[in-house]
Amino acid sequence: DIVMTQSPDSLAVSLGERATINCKSSQSVIYSSNNKNYLAWYHQKPGQPPKLLIYWASTRESGVPDRFSGSGSGTDFTLTISSLQAEDVAVYYCQQYHSFPYTFGQGTKLEIK
């Protein structure tokens, strides 16, 4: 199984400041056939189900604000929120969809400082 490890486990950032969450996979999630990174980011607001934010490591899902961006390749990935808003308080998860079983990181809890 591909193990996904996020850092940090929790993060407190001031409103308007940048938040950065890291995700590392135990093996590459790139398929050589298309050179795409099979890495997604979700967030889960309190009391709600998860919601897809980013896929292919850097493609924003429709309707996701452009303050959210993803980067990275191979085994190391980053989710950046450029200017934190109050509604961004959530737990953030990375997920690999390269191979079964699909696996998620342990989550990063993002709070307002």
Place this chain on the structure above:
Amino acid sequence: EVQLLESGGGLVQPGGSLRLSCAASGFTFSSYAMTWVRQAPGKGLEWVSGISTGGGSTYYADSVKGRFTISRDNSKNTLYLQMNSLRAEDTALYYCAKELEVAGLFDPWGQGNLVIVSS
């Protein structure tokens, strides 16, 4: 609007069985693969099982293989998860989710249905 509504959860004794259902609306159910993901209380997300559009292909996490069975009824727009030989560690909020055209991407998710395995 896509809606996914899970039902069938509850309290069950270890070794018991439950069947979860997920009623889908707002999209052509038969055209999309579907999946179940669970979340133990206060914990992270664990993919449980997935099924192809026609139901001919099914996939399971090792933790549930041989005990859980995923199925779907496209005529009823409903996804199922039959859970047998339940264990305490199966206690979780179970979400159904629609897979996007890209396999392994899940959106949206239902609100979740709680399963508690306890004596």
